[in-house]
Amino acid sequence: MNKIETLPGLRPGVARREVWAWAMYDFANSGYTTVVITAIFNAYFVAVIAGGAAWGTFAWTAALAVSYAAILLTAPFVGAWADTHGAKKRLLALTTAGCVLGTAGLALAGPGAIGVAIGFLVLSNYCFGTGENLIAAFLPELADDDSLGKVSGWGWSLGYLGGLTSLGACLAYIAWAEPQGHAAADYVPVTMLITALLFAVASVPTFLLLRERKTARATAPIPVWARVAGTLRQLRGSGPYRDMRRFMVCVVFYQAGIQAVIALAAIYAVEAMGFTTRETIGLIFVVNITAALGAFGFGYWQDRIGHRRAIAFTLAGWIVMILLAWAATRPPLFWLAANIAGLCLGASQSASRALVGYLAPPDRHGEFFGLWGLAVKLSSILGPLTYGAVTWLSGGDHRLAILITGSYFVVGLVILAGVDAERGHRSAQA
Template identity: 50%
Template structure:
C-alpha cells in the first residue's frame, strides 16, 4: 500500500497556509544569521574560548568549526532516513515541531555558557545546528504538497525572500541590544546571552503560524507489526536508491547541487573573513555589509523564483551560476572596499537566487508522497557541501601560506564545474519521472 495523498481530501493551499509555510523561513533565519554567521561565532572565539585560544592561537576557530561540522555530519547521514520515516508516518509536521523545539531550546540554553564553558557551548551549538538543519529539510518537504510544480519556483523564492528579512530583523534587534548594553557599561558576557534569548524568542514566536495553519496532506502507511519506523525509513531509502535510474535527473541534479553548493557554503562561511583579512573591513563595516547582502539576497530569491516558473528551472539556475562566477571574479580582483561592496551585493543576489531555485527544482523532481525522503536527500547534499567547501578553502589557504585570494579563486571552480554538470539535467524528463511515481 502506498501513502495516500490528501490533496483530494483537503482544499488546495490558500494564501494563509502558504504564508504560514513561508513564515518558517522567516523564523529560522535569525538563528543562522545571529548564531552561525555573525554575533555568536565571534563571541565563542573571542570570549568563551579566549583562554584556550591565547594558549594556542587558532584553537578557538578550530573548535567552532568542529562543532558546526559535527552538526552537518549528523544531518548528512540522518536526513534522508528521517525524511522517509516522516513520509511513511505522514508526520512531517510532528518532526518539524520536535526539531524546532530542539533548536529554540538549545539556542536559549547557549545563554548559560560563559567564558571558559567551551564544551558546553560546543555541545549546544552542535545540537542547535543539527535541529535547525533538520527543520530546514522538513519545511522544504511540504512544498510539493502546497503548490503545483509550475508554481514551485515563485513559492520557494517567496520563502527565501521572507527568510532573509527574518534574519535581518533578528540581527537588527540583537545589534540594538548590544549597542544599548555597551552604552550602559555592560560586558559582552552579559550582553550576548540576552541576544541569544531574543533570537530563540523570535524563532518560537514567528514559527507559531506554521504549526497553527500548515496541514499535513498525507495518510500514514501501516508499518507492520514486526518492523520499526526507523527500519521502514532505511528500507524506503534503499528502495529509492535501487531505482535511481528512474529518477536519473534528480540524482544528476543532486550531484550538480553538491558541487556548486560547496562554493555557496564556502562564501557563506568565509566571505566575512575574506572581507576582513584582505579588504580591511572592520567589525561594524562587516555587519552593515552582511545586512545589505541579506536585502539583495531577498531580491535575488524573489526575482529568480518568478523567472524560474516562466523560463524553467535549469535555464534560471544556469544564469544564477554565471552570476556567481562574475561575483567571485569581482571579489578576486577587488582592491578597494567600494569594489568589494559591489562584489558583495552581486554575491547576495546570486546567493538568494541559487538557494531558491535549487530547493524548487528538487521539489519539482519529487513525488508528492516521498517529499520528506527526497528533500532529505537535498539536505544531505547541502550538509556535505557545507563540509567540503569550507575545508577546501582552508586547505588551499594553508598550502598557499595564507593567500586568501588564491583560496577564493579555487572556490570559482565549484561554480564552473556546477554549470557544466547542469547541462546534463533534463528538466522535462525529471518532472515526468516524478509524476509517474506519484
C-alpha cells in the same frame, strides 16, 4: 469551485494563509543562520571563545562539519519516516524546539568555553538543518508544478526579511551595549537569547495553520532503511531518477561554495578586509535585503525560463562574485561583491528547492527533500572545511581560500549541463 481552489499557483484546497504560515517558518529560522552562522556568533567564536588562535577558524568549520555529518547520515531516513507515518509536522516541532534551545544554550559560551560552544552549536545546527528539510517537503503539496519557483521564492524572500529582523534586533542591542562599556563577551550571549526567542515566536503560525495532508499508512509500511535503499538503487545508472541523482551531485559542488560564503563571510570581512564587528553586521544586514529581492523576483522568472537555466544563471553570478571579492582591497569593490552574493544567494537557494520539488515523486516528498538535505549538508562539510584548511595551511590567507572555494561553482555549472529537468519530472510523476 470555491475561492480557495482558484487561487493562482496553489493546489486545490490550499488557502493563502496556509502558504503564508509555511513561508513564516523561513522567516523564523533565518534568524539562526543570519545571526549564529553568518554575522555574529561565528566571528565571536574565533575572536573571543578561541581567543584569536590560528586554529579558531578551523575549529569553527570542524564543529559545523560534525553537525552536517549527522544530518547527512539521518536526513533520508527522517524524510522517509515522515512520509510513511504522516509526521512531517510533528518532527518539525521537535527539531524547532531543539534549535531554539540549542541557540539559547550558546549564551552560556564565554571566553575559552570551547566545549560548551561546540556542543550547543552542533545541537542547534543539526536541528536547524533537519527542520529545513522537513519544511521544504511541504512545498510540492502547496504549489502546482508551474509555480514551484514563485512560491519557493515567497518563502526565501520572507526568510531573508526574518534574518533582517533578528539581525536588526541584535544590532540595536549591540548599539546600546557598546556605549555602556559592554564587551563582546557581554553582549553576544544576549543576542543568542534574542535570536532564540524570535525563532520560537515567529514559528507559531506554522504550527497553527500549516496542515499535515498525509496520514500514516494503514498497512505495515516498508522499513525506512529498505525504502531508502530502494530509492538509492533507482538513482543509479539510467534509472528513473537519474536526473535527480545528477542534480544532487551538482548541488554538492555549488552548495559547497554557497555554504562556505554563508559560514565564513563575517570572518572574511574581518580578517581580509579589516571590517569592525559593527561594519560586518551592517554589511550582512544590507546583503539580506538584496537576497530577499533576489529570491522574490527570481522565483517568478524561474517558472518562465525553466529551473535548470535559472540555476545556471545564478552560478555564473557566483563566479563573478568570487572574483570580485578576491580582487577587492578597498570596501567599495567588496560591497559590490557582497551584494552580488546576496542576489545570487536568494535566487539559487529558492531555485534549488523548487527544482527538487519538481523532480520528487508525489508520495516521497519527505524522502527526496531528505536526499536534498543530504547533498546540502555534505556540501556544508566540504565547502567550509576547504576554506578552513586553506587558511590554516597558508598561514591565514583568506583571499586564497575564497578563490579556491569558488572553484566549486565552476564544477557545479559543468555538472548542471547534464540535468534534464523535464525528463526527470516525467519519470517522477510516472
